[in-house]
Amino acid sequence: MAITGSMATLAASPWVSAFAAAPQNGEGPNDRVRIAIIGTGSRGKQLMRLLFEIKADANIEIPALCDVYNPHLAEAVDMCIEQDIKVNSYSNYEDLLDKEKPDGVIIATPLHQHAHIAIDCMKSGIHVFCEKSMARTLEDTKAMYDAHQSTGQILQIGHQRLFNPVYLEGMQRIHDGKLGQLGQLRAFWHRNNDWRRPVPDDRPDLEEFINWRLYKEYSAGLLTELMSHQLQVANWALQKTPVSVTGTGSIVFWKDGREVNDNVALIYSYEDGTQFIYDSMTSNKKYGLEEQIMGHKGTIEFEVNRYYSETPPPAPGILQLLNDIESGFFKDAHIGGASWVPETAVTYQGEPIVKDTDFYDSALQLEGFVNYIRKGKAPEKLIREGYNASIWTLLGEKAIESGEKLELPEKFRI
Amino acid sequence: INAFISFGGSSVLTRGHHPHGEFWPFSFREVGIKETWRLTNDALSISQTKADNEKHTHILNTLEEKNATGDQMACVQSNSATDAEVLTTALLAGPENMQNKIVAAFDIKKHRIYNIMP
Numbered sequence: 315m316a317i318t319g320s321m322a323t324l325a326a327s328p329w330v331s332a333f334a335a336a337p338q339n340g341e342g343p344n345d346r347v348r349i350a351i352i353g354t355g356s357r358g359k360q361l362m363r364l365l366f367e368i369k370a371d372a373n374i375e376i377p378a379l380c381d382v383y384n385p386h387l388a389e390a391v392d393m394c395i396e397q398d399i400k401v402n403s404y405s406n407y408e409d410l411l412d413k414e415k416p417d418g419v420i421i422a423t424p425l426h427q428h429a430h431i432a433i434d435c436m437k438s439g440i441h442v443f444c445e446k447s448m449a450r451t452l453e454d455t456k457a458m459y460d461a462h463q464s465t466g467q468i469l470q471i472g473h474q475r476l477f478n479p480v481y482l483e484g485m486q487r488i489h490d491g492k493l494g495q496l497g498q499l500r501a502f503w504h505r506n507n508d509w510r511r512p513v514p515d516d517r518p519d520l521e522e523f524i525n526w527r528l529y530k531e532y533s534a535g536l537l538t539e540l541m542s543h544q545l546q547v548a549n550w551a552l553q554k555t556p557v558s559v560t561g562t563g564s565i566v567f568w569k570d571g572r573e574v575n576d577n578v579a580l581i582y583s584y585e586d587g588t589q590f591i592y593d594s595m596t597s598n599k600k601y602g603l604e605e606q607i608m609g610h611k612g613t614i615e616f617e618v619n620r621y622y623s624e625t626p627p628p629a630p631g632i633l634q635l636l637n638d639i640e641s642g643f644f645k646d647a648h649i650g651g652a653s654w655v656p657e658t659a660v661t662y663q664g665e666p667i668v669k670d671t672d673f674y675d676s677a678l679q680l681e682g683f684v685n686y687i688r689k690g691k692a693p694e695k696l697i698r699e700g701y702n703a704s705i706w707t708l709l710g711e712k713a714i715e716s717g718e719k720l721e722l723p724e725k726f727r728i
Numbered sequence: 729i730n731a732f733i734s735f736g737g738s739s740v741l742t743r744g745h746h747p748h749g750e751f752w753p754f755s756f757r758e759v760g761i762k763e764t765w766r767l768t769n770d771a772l773s774i775s776q777t778k779a780d781n782e783k784h785t786h787i788l789n790t791l792e793e794k795n796a797t798g799d800q801m802a803c804v805q806s807n808s809a810t811d812a813e814v815l816t817t818a819l820l821a822g823p824e825n826m827q828n829k830i831v832a833a834f835d836i837k838k839h840r841i842y843n844i845m846p
Contacts, residue, residue, distance in 0.1 A: 631737060631757060644749035646764050651757040652776035652801065653736025 329693040350416040353423030354390035364677040424526040429454035441468035447538040448704035471700025478675035493609030501544035506599040528572035535574025546703035548590040556582040567597035622664035771809035775816035806836040
């Protein structure tokens, strides 16, 4: 799995160019990077599958897994056995750290567990890849960041779009001014499902444990689990963080005992007046998900890899006439015909941002993590993106709860 | 000056000539029409009774309250852009036996009605 995209893109993104050009993974066991996984639920197992794919090229070893819930741990161990990988399994992460001393860990536990596990790992001299959002509370988010600063261990948050060639190329164009002045950013994530995982019939007491995303003690629901990705994209495009947030939310459809909203709408405002307008809901999937970046010269829709100029190219007949004139030819201009302007506008499909989309960003971010471990550090920009997305996501939750427009408390400024 | 101004290929205004010839060699997107119209200081308009994906014509004869029939394209070349625009619609809206009479009332350079083959 290779990084695609133009060399200009790679050069401009220090966290990618650091390893895209000439990965030196070595072949020997002494070069091997040992990665353990803490939290082997659905996302943890998906990250494991990606690790299996990059394992040989990236020269990594998976010595151990940990999960407090035995069925998930057993599934994950089985997956390793199928790959001929011998793993040790633990239900207590402290035992894993103590006995295995991995080079790095992947933390894919429920959100409220991220902070203390990540901090303990960093204090033990272990590099951390932690799924997004960073943590359940503002204080925990700051504590994780502070632990990274004081220990010097890598803390990489799972915002995989930072490694996605479509986003890297698109952001390059945005930062180069090809879209002109950004007037508004808009994003949404719409789904149509209850988000529930099955709870064993004989264990109804596991409801909150398994469906942690639906309960406020463990998660902020749509905000921390979905919006944080797209808020990270907005900050990245604008190269700033917001100055305020206001929002509203409710449970309109899934009145099933959950505590988190199934319907949220927020506006993040930036210093120059630009707005990032966000909504998410889970009882209609027609519109899916998208990040729409609108500048006075062009538009980008990232999730469909599309760039649109505000001045679409002329029709083929005119292009041919222009070419003929430039080339010195006197030829018929095949231009005439009744034209229907609304149709012309509708049929402008834009153009792809990146043509070759044979990559998987969640795998690329893991390749990055392994490479940074070899170097002993990761670009600071990455943790800042994760931190800012987490802090402003959680402020969004507070804005919805209080009904107020909130600004960043100074103690959380980095 | 030499200028070629086109609104989607259906309303055209020209001044002067093509930089490499003595006129603007205007031709059609429609493959079946192989003519070249020579434009210099001219306006040209094209109208069609219906668009490619339309079932019914959108051009109406309001005097007799009936739609234009068939699938035709009218093209008019004139000094006056207004005349060209108005006449392409009028020639399609009015009855066929009135076309010559309509054209005779205006000072235009050239006109054609084409039948569009399906």
